[in-house]
Amino acid sequence: MFNFSLKVYYEDTDSGGVVYYANYLKFTERARTNMIQDLGFTLNQLHDDYDCLFIVKKVNCEYLQSAKLEDILEVHSKIIQVKNASFELEQNIYRNNKIIFQSNIIMVCVNTKGKPKKIPENIALLLR
Amino acid sequence: MFNFSLKVYYEDTDSGGVVYYANYLKFTERARTNMIQDLGFTLNQLHDDYDCLFIVKKVNCEYLQSAKLEDILEVHSKIIQVKNASFELEQNIYRNNKIIFQSNIIMVCVNTKGKPKKIPENIALLLR
Amino acid sequence: MFNFSLKVYYEDTDSGGVVYYANYLKFTERARTNMIQDLGFTLNQLHDDYDCLFIVKKVNCEYLQSAKLEDILEVHSKIIQVKNASFELEQNIYRNNKIIFQSNIIMVCVNTKGKPKKIPENIALLLR
Amino acid sequence: MFNFSLKVYYEDTDSGGVVYYANYLKFTERARTNMIQDLGFTLNQLHDDYDCLFIVKKVNCEYLQSAKLEDILEVHSKIIQVKNASFELEQNIYRNNKIIFQSNIIMVCVNTKGKPKKIPENIALLLR
Numbered sequence: 001m002f003n004f005s006l007k008v009y010y011e012d013t014d015s016g017g018v019v020y021y022a023n024y025l026k027f028t029e030r031a032r033t034n035m036i037q038d039l040g041f042t043l044n045q046l047h048d049d050y051d052c053l054f055i056v057k058k059v060n061c062e063y064l065q066s067a068k069l070e071d072i073l074e075v076h077s078k079i080i081q082v083k084n085a086s087f088e089l090e091q092n093i094y095r096n097n098k099i100i101f102q103s104n105i106i107m108v109c110v111n112t113k114g115k116p117k118k119i120p121e122n123i124a125l126l127l128r
Numbered sequence: 129m130f131n132f133s134l135k136v137y138y139e140d141t142d143s144g145g146v147v148y149y150a151n152y153l154k155f156t157e158r159a160r161t162n163m164i165q166d167l168g169f170t171l172n173q174l175h176d177d178y179d180c181l182f183i184v185k186k187v188n189c190e191y192l193q194s195a196k197l198e199d200i201l202e203v204h205s206k207i208i209q210v211k212n213a214s215f216e217l218e219q220n221i222y223r224n225n226k227i228i229f230q231s232n233i234i235m236v237c238v239n240t241k242g243k244p245k246k247i248p249e250n251i252a253l254l255l256r
Numbered sequence: 257m258f259n260f261s262l263k264v265y266y267e268d269t270d271s272g273g274v275v276y277y278a279n280y281l282k283f284t285e286r287a288r289t290n291m292i293q294d295l296g297f298t299l300n301q302l303h304d305d306y307d308c309l310f311i312v313k314k315v316n317c318e319y320l321q322s323a324k325l326e327d328i329l330e331v332h333s334k335i336i337q338v339k340n341a342s343f344e345l346e347q348n349i350y351r352n353n354k355i356i357f358q359s360n361i362i363m364v365c366v367n368t369k370g371k372p373k374k375i376p377e378n379i380a381l382l383l384r
Numbered sequence: 385m386f387n388f389s390l391k392v393y394y395e396d397t398d399s400g401g402v403v404y405y406a407n408y409l410k411f412t413e414r415a416r417t418n419m420i421q422d423l424g425f426t427l428n429q430l431h432d433d434y435d436c437l438f439i440v441k442k443v444n445c446e447y448l449q450s451a452k453l454e455d456i457l458e459v460h461s462k463i464i465q466v467k468n469a470s471f472e473l474e475q476n477i478y479r480n481n482k483i484i485f486q487s488n489i490i491m492v493c494v495n496t497k498g499k500p501k502k503i504p505e506n507i508a509l510l511l512r
Contacts, residue, residue, distance in 0.1 A: 138398045138399065138400065138404060139398065139404055139406065141398045141399035142394045142395065142397045142398065142399065143394065143397035143398065143399065143400075143401045143402070143452070143453050144394065144399075145399045146399070148394060148395055150395065196399070197399050
């Protein structure tokens with residue numbers, strides 16, 4: 001389980017007074033970037049040294065409560081399954097220990113030309 | 129079926145060279161706004177006259193091909209089901225008549241305090 | 257003078273109820289992209305065939321009135337001066353023929369490695 | 385002087401491979417929000433208890449170097465001048481102690497209806 005914390009700024013909200021719905025996906029992406037970095041890699045390294053990018057293939061998400069300006073949110077990311085060329089995550093967002101957003105996300109490993117490729121072995125090991 | 133066309137600008141892309149994945153949800157939201165307006169309502173009217181907002185409850189989507197800078201995209205929106213307080217849409221995005229993104233979205237009708245409410249009758253009629 | 261029209265969507269607004277201040281710069285960039293295209297070039301062509309990108313060097317802007325959800329805005333772009341490796345624009349935004357935002361923007365021509373370069377002659381001619 | 389640190393994510397970049405130019409303004413806004421909070425106020429408090437918002441009136445900025453994916457940036461914010469209903473900031477962005485963006489920003493105090501108003505006295509004191 002990887003935890004990532006963030007604050008909600010004006011840029012994240014819309015005139016409905018709450019966080020704009022697409023921006024929860026930004027929050028999960030920030031969490032995934034920090035997860036990769038916590039595993040000991042940078043996105044730039046993956047790109048330059050491994051000819052490898054992880055791109056989102058599928059998102060399945062539900063909005064439970066609205067986040068608001070100045071909220072402190074926690075993204076909890078959990079790897080569910082690692083396959084040859086893809087992996088699956090559960091990423092839920094919490095405010096004050098209460099879940100407000102849940103998502104299931106499938107990431108695919110591609111080379112820098114966008115073709116699917118096997119996840120490099122040492123990265124797959126860490127993801128597992 | 130409602131069609132909405134848009135152009136991809138720098139703001140929509142990321143350093144992977146393609147449209148940032150969360151921005152496809154912005155595109156579907158622009159399409160929904162225009163769909164509501166085509167039905168004869170404005171979002172402001174819904175808010176002020178009907179005490180009603182449509183918010184996204186669930187998204188289920190798949191990324192098939194990457195959109196790029198200057199692409200012209202078409203969002204095809206189709207209402208699948210209208211219930212008392214919610215409706216379901218299929219929103220697919222096309223480039224040159226080829227599908228690149230597909231989504232299934234559930235919208236909920238809420239009042240301006242965020243409480244779920246019945247979809248106003250004349251709007252429900254038009255959605256059906 | 258180049259005119260470009262746009263609609264304000266939820267994504268452009270913030271919880272203050274108006275368009276988020278950084279997004280006016282997005283609007284001016286959309287207008288510049290369309291201006292380049294109206295001159296007969298695409299950004300991709302500039303990049304691929306001319307090894308050339310225009311990047312923003314300076315912005316000087318003033319916010320006069322707030323734009324709101326569903327507003328229709330007009331961006332008026334006027335080239336003020338074309339130099340060897342840069343050009344200067346005045347880009348003002350109007351709602352119902354009333355100015356709400358004014359900006360003065362300096363663009364620099366760079367190659368794809370980010371080094372400043374002379375504006376290609378046929379483009380410079382058209383900008384003038 | 386208030387310092388605020390941030391990381392550059394995919395969402396901040398564009399297909400030019402660098403941070404999208406409007407997003408530097410997001411970074412300065414995050415810094416201003418944290419500055420206000422460091423002074424002992426929340427934006428929600430200002431809104432609810434003081435009927436007061438600070439909105440951007442003018443931006444004057446220069447782009448010196450491009451920020452990239454995964455960069456760690458520092459926003460240095462310095463209040464230059466506090467007037468009755470407005471204040472002026474210098475906000476510069478650094479990477480590895482080298483300046484990459486500089487800006488001069490004028491903020492205006494308005495009430496929740498958007499009308500300019502005097503900065504509440506205890507806040508003005510702290511800003512000074």
